[in-house]
Amino acid sequence: MSDTNANSVAFVRETMLEEKAPPSTAVGVVGWAKANLFSGAFNTILTLVSLAFVLYILWGLVPWLLSPTWGALSLNECREINGPGHGGACWGVISDRWQQLLFGFYPNGSDGAADLRWRPVLALGLLFVAIAPVLFDKVPRKLFYVTAVYPFMMPWLLWGGSVWLPVMVMFGLVLGYLIIKYGADKIGSLAALIVGVLATVLFWLYGVSPVADAIHSAIPLGLEPVESRKFGGFMLSITIGVVAIMCSLPIGIVLALGRQSDLLIVKALCVGFIEFIRGVPLITLLFVASTLLNIFLPPGTNFDIILRVMIMVTLFAAAYMAEVIRGGLAALPKGQYEGADSLGLDYWQAQRLIIMPQALKISIPGIVSTFIGVFKDTVLVSIIGLLDPLGLSNAIRADADWNGIVWEIYGFIALLFFVVCFSMSRYSMYLERKLKTSH
Structure with a gap:
């Protein structure tokens, strides 16, 4: 027995085994379904019930969506095409009025x-x-x-209107920038900032129109004017939403910094503004813009209604944006502020180079959520008489040809808003992955 053990040689493999593909039931769609949908008796039953419910919904929804009524010119024609039961959608209203839903009465x-x-x-x-x-x-x-x-x-x-009007508005900004840049060495940075801002505002109030009219009389360049009452549809929502989104972010940053300021007056003004705006419904501000604002303006002042709405929506969004950014500032550790001080940076340099980039990165989900909410809130302008998509839908349904149409119009409007809002949310996720906000 001992001789046998002494003469035995253990087997040692000299080559590696070739890799084998994993079982087909463990990878791909089958593997994912097995792990997530059919991992147990309860999950299997729940999956089958959910699948049956989805098929039941699609059984009624797909024929309704595929209704061949795009060429219909009235609800009665749609019913004739769909036949007894009228189970299909009446897409003729979208084919007939899609341009009005997009452009209003432009x-x-x-x-x-x-x-x-x-x-x-x-x-x-x-x-x-x-x-x-x-x-x-x-x-x-x-x-x-x-x-x-x-x-x-x-x-x-x-x-x-005249092309010289926007040119003069740009000139006002350039004028203020030059005063701030070259006046800082002579009168100080703060005084130069105050003078530059005042010069820009005064030029916008009293110099833009006369100068633009004088130049236009000599060199008439411009486009045919279009009244604001002809604006409408999704174009109006895009216009108000884009302006509010573009302007609310910088205003919100200033308000957030002002709320954390050590200057009592600045802090009190910012806190009062933020809390007042956040405590009042947007529809109330829109009513103020529509009716009450003209009462406080000088007699004969023609303040465009769409401009008034843009201002109110922007201020409303800026108040919420300030709180989102303030949350990002509060999330930064104290060491970031101490590090900026150790580098010898002043307040604005520290905010621009160290503090604010990190705070904005942390606040990306909240910022985009505010943007999406503001864009969806633009439909509230229909309550004050502006013909956004919802306002136009009421006018379209009042037509005798389309009286009774509901889901088709609202579905088309919902699709337009979904495309924009979903695009913003996807970009938010892309930006978070790029900046790696979780690290």
């Missing part, structure tokens, strides 16, 4: 007038070009010139 060439709808389409296209270098770092930096000019170009394209 001039479209009817009644011998010029077709001007290319202007809001161009403004929307330039919007994507203008925000591209802000949202994505691989876009050519030269597009920042479009970004800088777009806030002045968009209202000119939509409302028309």
Whole structure:
């Protein structure tokens, strides 16, 4: 027995075994379904019940969606096409009124007038070009010139009028910038800032219109004017939403910093503004913009209703934005502030280079959620008489041809808002992954 053990040699493999593919039931769709949907008796029953419910919904929804009524010109024609039971949707209302839902009563060439709808389409296209270098770092930096000019170009394209009016508004900003830049060495940075802001505001109030009119009389360049009452549809929601989103973020940052300021007056003003705006419903502010604001203005003042709504929606969004950013500032550890002090940075340098970038990164989900909420809240303007998509839907359903249509119009409007809001949420997730906010 001992001789046998002594002469035995243990087997040692000299080559590695070839890798084998995992079982087909453990990978791919089958593996995922087995692990997540059919991992146990309870999950299997729940999956089958949910699948039956989804199939039941699709059984009734798909034929309704695939209704061949795109060419119908009235609800009665839709019913004739769908036959007995009228179980399909009446998509003829979308085919007939989609342009009105998108553009409102913006001039479209009817009644011998010029077709001007290319202007809001161009403004929307330039919007994507203008925000591209802000949202994505691989876009050519030269597009920042479009970004800088777009806030002045968009209202000119939509409302028309003399081209010299937006040019003079830009000149006012340039004037204030030059005073701040070159006056800091002579009168101090704070005094230069105050003088520059005052010069810009005074030029906008008293110099823009006379100078623009004088230049226009010599060099008449401009677009055909369009009244605000012709604005409507999804174009109106986009216009109000974009302006509110673009302006509320910087105002919110200033309010958040003012709320944390050690200056008593600045802090009191910011806290009072934020708490007042957040304590009042948006619809109340819109009523103020629509009716009460003209009472406090000088007699004969023509303050555009859409501009008033933009201001109120922007202030409303800025108050909520300030609280979101303040949460990001409060989440930063005290060591970040101490590190900025150790580098010898002043307050504004520390905020620009160290504090605010980190606070904004932390606040990305809240910022985008506020943006989405503001954009959806633009439908409230229908209550004060502006013809946004919901306001137009009431006018369309009042037509005898489409009286009784509900789900088709609301579904189309919901789809438009979903595309925009879902795009913003997807970009938020992309930005979070890029900046790795969880680390």
